Amino acid sequence: MCGERRACNGRAGFRRRIQGCRRVIVSASYRTDIPAFYADWFMRRLRAGYCRVANPYGGGTYEVALTPQAVDGFVFWTRNMRPLMADLDEIRRIAPFVVQFTLTGYPRALESSVVAVPEAVAQLRELRRRFGPRAAVWRYDPLVFAAGMDSEAHAVGFPMLVQALAGSVDEVALSVMTPYRKSRRNLDRAARRHGFAWHDPPTEEKQALLARLAGVAIEHGLAPTLCSQPELLVPGLGEARCIDAERLSDVAQRPLAARESGNRPGCRCALSRDIGAYDTCPHGCVYCYAVADRDRAVGNFRAHDPEADCLMPLARRPTGPVQTVAATGAASR
Secondary structure (H helix, E strand, O other), rough: OOOOOOOOOOOHHHHHHOOOOOOEEEEEEOOOOHHHHHHHHHHHHHHHHHHEOOOOOOOEEOOOOOOOOOOEEEEEEEEOOOOOOOOHHHHHHHEEEEEEEEEEOOOOOOEEEOOOOOHHHHHHHHHHHHHHOEEEEEEEEEEEOOOOOHHHHHHHHHHHHHHEEEEEEEEEEEEEEOOOHHHHHHHHHHHHHOOEEEOOOHHHHHHHHHHHHHHHHHOOOEEEEEEEOOOHHHOOEOOOOOOOOOHHHHHOOOOOOOOOOOOOOOOOOOOEEOOOOOOOOOOOEOOOOOOOOOHHHHHHHHHHOOOOEEEEOOOOOOOOOOOOOOOOHHHHH
């Protein structure tokens, strides 16, 4: 996934060999929401100059340098930037950053603990005001067909968000939910609990909806892109580069060289190192590929040690009773 295969700062002792080492983009993180829930940990690791990452595919942990000499840029993936917002000036003294900000406005049955739409819009506007038009990408991602969110509901809800965000972002990244096994299981569980149905539409319906949404985005000055689904591309949709060296170059106002190294067929991301951990995000998005079980994710969040060098060691197991966690509480835990 996104640079897991190699990076020069991925071994112990990198601080002794940092000169002459090729920099890397740090992804924080497509496995979890670090800004929303682990901002304190991230800033402690940034000040320490490194973190450790538990390899989710086996092989123990590895070290990732977080120094100006080792990092080309940061890409933050989030639904709530507020807990990290006050630290962004400090972060950009280390390296430029881009925010991949997900905002869908879906019913609570699908995403139980995300911040409200007005707060998310306010955060994106603040990012634009403080750091310019290239600092953030809005993600309406993924398109889910459940809990009343059929094609017509998307065609109504999406334009309202576009109107709210026009002038604050220059790109909207789209995708259609891939029904991975864990996503199916979590959606089935939520459907039984809340009394809704979900389905995976035929390709033609997906493409027709994507074409409608792309048209709305273009009308309001946003570039619509599609993430890692070339089979669904339609006229007007570009291919998303979520780890985008060109955008980071624009933010940094200097060229960054990072070769393309997607994490699956159709992915156009640049090479990166991800520092997050699966099953640690308690947002409660039942369609999410990064969480197999919400209770486990909440338990892992409660067990997290912000002073540890690794966000969540593989051996760690959740302790104590599971409680509902809202993203807005992340900054004050």
